[in-house]
Amino acid sequence: MSTDIEIEGFVLGRYFEQWEEEGIAVGLEVDEIILEEEESEYQEISIFKSKTFGNVLVIDEVIQCTERDEFPYHEMMAHLPLFSHPNPEKVLIIGGGDGGAIREIAKHPLVKEIHQCELDKFVIDTAKKYLPKSAIGYSSPKLTIHLEDGIKFINRYSEEFDVIITDCSDYDLDSSRPFYEQDYYKKVNKALKPNGIICSLAECMFTDFEFMKTFTKTIRSVFPVVRYAYGIYIPGYIGGQCGFLVATKDKTKVLEEPVRQLTDEDIKDMNLRYYNTATHKACFALPQYVKEAIEKYYF
Amino acid sequence: MSTDIEIEGFVLGRYFEQWEEEGIAVGLEVDEIILEEEESEYQEISIFKSKTFGNVLVIDEVIQCTERDEFPYHEMMAHLPLFSHPNPEKVLIIGGGDGGAIREIAKHPLVKEIHQCELDKFVIDTAKKYLPKSAIGYSSPKLTIHLEDGIKFINRYSEEFDVIITDCSDYDLDSSRPFYEQDYYKKVNKALKPNGIICSLAECMFTDFEFMKTFTKTIRSVFPVVRYAYGIYIPGYIGGQCGFLVATKDKTKVLEEPVRQLTDEDIKDMNLRYYNTATHKACFALPQYVKEAIEKYYF
Numbered sequence: 001m002s003t004d005i006e007i008e009g010f011v012l013g014r015y016f017e018q019w020e021e022e023g024i025a026v027g028l029e030v031d032e033i034i035l036e037e038e039e040s041e042y043q044e045i046s047i048f049k050s051k052t053f054g055n056v057l058v059i060d061e062v063i064q065c066t067e068r069d070e071f072p073y074h075e076m077m078a079h080l081p082l083f084s085h086p087n088p089e090k091v092l093i094i095g096g097g098d099g100g101a102i103r104e105i106a107k108h109p110l111v112k113e114i115h116q117c118e119l120d121k122f123v124i125d126t127a128k129k130y131l132p133k134s135a136i137g138y139s140s141p142k143l144t145i146h147l148e149d150g151i152k153f154i155n156r157y158s159e160e161f162d163v164i165i166t167d168c169s170d171y172d173l174d175s176s177r178p179f180y181e182q183d184y185y186k187k188v189n190k191a192l193k194p195n196g197i198i199c200s201l202a203e204c205m206f207t208d209f210e211f212m213k214t215f216t217k218t219i220r221s222v223f224p225v226v227r228y229a230y231g232i233y234i235p236g237y238i239g240g241q242c243g244f245l246v247a248t249k250d251k252t253k254v255l256e257e258p259v260r261q262l263t264d265e266d267i268k269d270m271n272l273r274y275y276n277t278a279t280h281k282a283c284f285a286l287p288q289y290v291k292e293a294i295e296k297y298y299f
Numbered sequence: 300m301s302t303d304i305e306i307e308g309f310v311l312g313r314y315f316e317q318w319e320e321e322g323i324a325v326g327l328e329v330d331e332i333i334l335e336e337e338e339s340e341y342q343e344i345s346i347f348k349s350k351t352f353g354n355v356l357v358i359d360e361v362i363q364c365t366e367r368d369e370f371p372y373h374e375m376m377a378h379l380p381l382f383s384h385p386n387p388e389k390v391l392i393i394g395g396g397d398g399g400a401i402r403e404i405a406k407h408p409l410v411k412e413i414h415q416c417e418l419d420k421f422v423i424d425t426a427k428k429y430l431p432k433s434a435i436g437y438s439s440p441k442l443t444i445h446l447e448d449g450i451k452f453i454n455r456y457s458e459e460f461d462v463i464i465t466d467c468s469d470y471d472l473d474s475s476r477p478f479y480e481q482d483y484y485k486k487v488n489k490a491l492k493p494n495g496i497i498c499s500l501a502e503c504m505f506t507d508f509e510f511m512k513t514f515t516k517t518i519r520s521v522f523p524v525v526r527y528a529y530g531i532y533i534p535g536y537i538g539g540q541c542g543f544l545v546a547t548k549d550k551t552k553v554l555e556e557p558v559r560q561l562t563d564e565d566i567k568d569m570n571l572r573y574y575n576t577a578t579h580k581a582c583f584a585l586p587q588y589v590k591e592a593i594e595k596y597y598f
Contacts, residue, residue, distance in 0.1 A: 287530075
């Protein structure tokens with residue numbers, strides 16, 4: 001019944017486990033290692049085929065996405081801001097190298113241009129090879145890829161984008177940390193049109209509770225309206241949940257109310273498996289302890 | 300960086316991991332083992348002090364609850380049916396040996412009698428010693444404990460209870476399986492008053508997807524109204540989420556709409572940390588793939 005295994009790494013045909021200082025871990029059973037700790041110019045990238053979650057992308061020892069449970073993440077990250085915006089024509093995504101967010105953004109008929117700024121071409125190439133269901137986003141004719149640092153890129157723009165999505169890795173990785181700081185959000189604010197909306201990964205409301213509070217405060221120091229969307233369930237992440245912060249420069253905006261309601265037919269046409277008009281509204285109805293912790297930044 | 304550890308068991312000062320056939324695991328870091336695989340008359344019970352989740356109760360190698368994240372489970376399990384019921388005076392809980400559900404039920408001023416039917420006295424005694432925050436439920440003067448098999452117990456009653464909560468372990472354990480079957484729910488139906496409401500653990504909508512569908516169908520074969528409440532987020536469970544099936548004999552009932560709305564003061568008085576009127580409504584707004592899988596049993 002008891003078996004020796006390795007933690008924080010691969011054992012072929014066995015288990016991959018990601019432990020946090022928080023004293024909690026998630027584990028996925030490994031069927032086959034496809035890429036083992038390949039060093040790109042910027043980070044360490046692994047891909048394994050899991051027993052039940054399809055191919056799994058790991059960057060710097062953190063699970064980024066699995067083929068089986070990426071859809072709640074990418075659908076909610078893209079559609080919360082896009083269905084809150086009256087006319088999202090020009091969308092920027094910072095990061096999101098796997099392509100899943102692009103795939104979702106491209107489903108919106110109102111969107112005319114999608115710009116992706118991703119520093120690491122190796123992530124894109126890896127996704128195209130091993131995560132084809134996400135990387136199908138790269139086939140969108142609306143897409144322009146900018147291979148450069150997101151902060152330098154965004155600094156060049158003023159009132160340019162309708163929606164800006166920040167799809168980086170965990171805040172505790174050195175490479176991602178700048179994308180969770182006030183300085184970055186000042187640049188995002190400047191690059192956003194006056195009625196623009198942003199959406200950023202805001203981690204788990206339970207295991208990253210302190211971070212979530214700080215990050216809400218940070219974004220609120222730059223944007224007049226901010227909301228935490230919590231109902232995104234992703235079993236392959238530690239804690240099984242992540243949230244997004246959605247914010248806007250438009251002081252009158254009610255982010256909880258989508259401006260376009262979806263019929264069953266719309267949902268079918270857009271091939272949505274998680275997002276619908278009801279989940280849009282519901283994901284802002286915070287559990288009491290989260291509400292008490294961050295609602296003070298709302299008003 | 301790599302360290303040998305044992306899985307599916309304890310290593311003092313290290314890790315407890317629970318793996319599922321689904322190829323996914325959750326792990327909690329162990330500070331101290333308090334009870335190691337003690338055999339009660341019915342099951343194998345362990346308690347460990349975790350690094351960050353407080354004391355953890357494990358029955359037959361499945362995490363039942365942790366001190367830190369039991370509140371979403373017990374609050375939603377109790378308050379969803381109780382706030383949906385116009386006058387819940389007599390409540391029965393089957394299982395729930397840790398006492399957390401009793402603690403929540405006892406907060407309702409309308410409740411006059413709480414009956415708990417728990418087979419295993421050892422679980423109750425263990426909870427009283429090591430899970431005092433849950434076991435405080437046992438101090439309620441409204442409580443009567445019945446130490447016997449839940450199915451035999453419930454079979455003796457007709458139209459007796461306003462609310463019946465089934466708080467058993469996983470459906471794949473031999474001891475719990477009968478509590479997920481039609482025969483049991485026929486007895487529950489008989490024991491329930493005509494406008495009665497039930498609430499039962501219905502597992503994770505992702506990792507237990509097939510079970511969740513079957514179980515919804517089973518309950519719907521006995522009750523005219525059934526709804527799956529999904530927004531219960533528990534990091535210490537595999538998948539990080541569990542749901543409850545709420546059902547009623549009252550064909551006209553809208554379970555999504557609580558009959559009593561809570562003010563901020565009510566919430567404070569009842570010491571609620573997860574449940575509020577908004578989460579009650581929101582937890583029934585299903586993600587699209589869950590809606591498509593089970594909504595056919597709703598109408």
